[in-house]
Amino acid sequence: MTHGISAIRGMNDILPEEVVYWQFIEQQLRALFASYGYIEIRPPLLERTEVFSRSIGVATDIVAKEMYTFSDRNGENLTLRPEGTAGCVRAVIEHHLAYKKACRFWMMGPMFRYERPQKGRYRQFYQVGVEALGLPGPDIDAELIFMSQRLWRQLGLSDDLVLQLNSLGDSATREKYREVLKNYFITHYDQLDEDSKKRLETNPLRILDSKNRELETLIQDAPKITQFLDETSRQNLKTLEALLTEARIRFVLNSRLVRGLDYYDGMVFEWETQLLGAQGAVCGGGRYNGLVECLGGESIPAVGFAIGMERLVEVLKAKQTMFPICPPDVYIVRVGERGGEEGLLLAEYLRDELPFLKVLSYMGEGGFKQQLRQADKSGARIALILGETEIASGKVSLKFLREEKPQQIFSKEEIKTILMSYFS
RNA sequence: GUGAGCGUAGCUCAGUUGGCAGAGCCCCGGAUUGUGGAUCCGGCCGUCGCGGGUUCAAAUCCCGUCGCUCACCCCA
Numbered sequence: 001m002t003h004g005i006s007a008i009r010g011m012n013d014i015l016p017e018e019v020v021y022w023q024f025i026e027q028q029l030r031a032l033f034a035s036y037g038y039i040e041i042r043p044p045l046l047e048r049t050e051v052f053s054r055s056i057g058v059a060t061d062i063v064a065k066e067m068y069t070f071s072d073r074n075g076e077n078l079t080l081r082p083e084g085t086a087g088c089v090r091a092v093i094e095h096h097l098a099y100k101k102a103c104r105f106w107m108m109g110p111m112f113r114y115e116r117p118q119k120g121r122y123r124q125f126y127q128v129g130v131e132a133l134g135l136p137g138p139d140i141d142a143e144l145i146f147m148s149q150r151l152w153r154q155l156g157l158s159d160d161l162v163l164q165l166n167s168l169g170d171s172a173t174r175e176k177y178r179e180v181l182k183n184y185f186i187t188h189y190d191q192l193d194e195d196s197k198k199r200l201e202t203n204p205l206r207i208l209d210s211k212n213r214e215l216e217t218l219i220q221d222a223p224k225i226t227q228f229l230d231e232t233s234r235q236n237l238k239t240l241e242a243l244l245t246e247a248r249i250r251f252v253l254n255s256r257l258v259r260g261l262d263y264y265d266g267m268v269f270e271w272e273t274q275l276l277g278a279q280g281a282v283c284g285g286g287r288y289n290g291l292v293e294c295l296g297g298e299s300i301p302a303v304g305f306a307i308g309m310e311r312l313v314e315v316l317k318a319k320q321t322m323f324p325i326c327p328p329d330v331y332i333v334r335v336g337e338r339g340g341e342e343g344l345l346l347a348e349y350l351r352d353e354l355p356f357l358k359v360l361s362y363m364g365e366g367g368f369k370q371q372l373r374q375a376d377k378s379g380a381r382i383a384l385i386l387g388e389t390e391i392a393s394g395k396v397s398l399k400f401l402r403e404e405k406p407q408q409i410f411s412k413e414e415i416k417t418i419l420m421s422y423f424s
Numbered sequence: 425g426u427g428a429g430c431g432u433a434g435c436u437c438a439g440u441u442g443g444c445a446g447a448g449c450c451c452c453g454g455a456u457u458g459u460g461g462a463u464c465c466g467g468c469c470g471u472c473g474c475g476g477g478u479u480c481a482a483a484u485c486c487c488g489u490c491g492c493u494c495a496c497c498c499c500a
Contacts (some may be wrong), residue, residue, distance in 0.1 A: 008490085009491085009492090029464070058499085060499095061497075061498045061499080062498080062499075064496080065425085065498095066499090073496080075483080082499095083499090083500085111500080113498090113499080114499090115497090115499080116425080116426090116495095116496090117492095117493090117494080118493080118494060118495065118496095119494065119495090120499095121498090121499070121500080125500070126500090127500055128500090129500095195496085195497065206498090209498090210495095211496080212496095259499090260498060260499055261499090270500095276478095277494075278494085278495065278496085279499075279500080281499070281500060283500070284499080285500095305500095306500055307500065308499085308500030310500080311500060312500090314430060333458095333459090333460095335458070336458095357487070367457090367458095368457095368458050368459065369456085369459070369460075370452090370460095371459095371460090372458095372459055372460040372461095373460050373461085374431085374460085375460065376460040376461055377460085377461095383459090383460080385458085385459080387458055388458080389458080397458095397459095399459075399460090401460070401461085401497085407459080
């Protein structure tokens with residue numbers, strides 16, 4: 001158990017029992033993206049370190065201490081992606097995908113952050129990302145939120161997720177607000193905790209996000225970014241609010257929602273749940289109008305969001321939505337001298353004739369009783385039996401494992417016809 | 425990086441004041457030689473996380489260490 005080799009901390013095996021949840025979600029996602037006209041893009045897991053340090057922000061925890069960074073054999077500085085947007089934007093710039101046109105992408109895959117694991121947070125974790133480039137909003141912003149809302153609906157989670165909404169304004173707004181906020185907290189310096197004192201230098205906005213109850217009133221009384229928003233951001237937010245209201249999507253305006261990555265500006269949002277303990281954000285995103293230019297492209301407005309797959313799976317599990325592992329349709333039991341060969345050939349014949357059929361064959365030297373027990377445990381509805389008698393006559397016995405019907409012997413062709421009627 | 429809780433069979437967990445390491449599930453066999461499930465009977469399964477200390481004697485007490493979990497920080 002604790003001896004021998006084990007997976008490294010924070011990097012989990014997703015076992016068959018859980019994979020069914022992932023497959024269900026992925027299936028829903030693909031259909032959802034298709035219905036909105038988004039197309040898949042697959043950037044590599046590894047990028048030059050600067051792709052992330054320039055976009056996410058050197059002062060953020062992600063870049064400062066959470067990246068898996070190393071030199072490859074050429075001495076090049078590489079990093080396992082800690083998030084998806086930066087690599088996507090790099091690809092878009094490199095291949096001129098957004099040249100004078102809008103484009104909308106989705107992507108799915110593992111991200112890596114060197115953090116202490118806890119519930120809903122791991123060192124290798126999976127995100128589904130959606131990015132829309134070349135569109136200033138707020139119409140596209142609304143579309144993204146509609147899309148996420150539709151997913152919750154399809155997964156049966158509408159009542160478990162709350163939408164939080166805010167705007168960070170343009171870069172000038174943020175700069176100004178940052179100063180105001182800093183001054184405010186400096187005048188109350190003695191009330192701040194250690195973490196917040198540090199944040200005063202690195203990112204004062206982050207103090208607003210503190211979970212420390214003792215700071216509650218101090219933060220409550222802090223100046224709100226809403227009061228400083230530039231005209232465009234203010235208008236966009238208002239329009240978005242109206243669109244959401246018309247679409248009957250409930251939201252909470254949260255002026256304390258700041259988000260951790262530096263590239264966010266303008267509208268930001270987060271879908272939160274109470275079902276996951278401390279890591280309640282299942283989906284988060286917002287505008288990043290400055291990022292494309294920052295990474296060396298033209299100035300192109302953009303917006304996107306990411307869903308934490310593990311967290312989504314956890315929510316589904318918490319709701320006790322069950323997804324049984326899909327059992328085989330038929331299980332082949334065979335004994336006797338020629339049983340093994342005949343069984344394998346029968347299975348192949350059935351797969352040729354009935355491609356939709358799920359066939360599991362017993363392997364090895366087990367006795368008849370043992371094989372039938374395995375057939376039962378597999379969950380198969382029907383056992384096909386090849387024994388001495390059957391093989392001698394070139395036929396197959398069909399036994400129902402879940403219903404009261406007599407066992408009968410048939411030719412292979414008859415078996416095919418019967419299975420077709422049951423499973424097609 | 426910081427804090428708390430927990431490490432006993434493949435899984436879920438008991439284990440009293442320090443006194444032979446247990447149960448249920450799973451798996452295997454039998455009752456039933458080619459008929460599964462229900463029942464009954466039997467069997468297999470241990471570095472008590474690891475290392476040291478105290479003791480006649482440690483799963484149990486002490487110290488250290490590793491791992492897991494949750495939380496802080498931060499984020500999806």
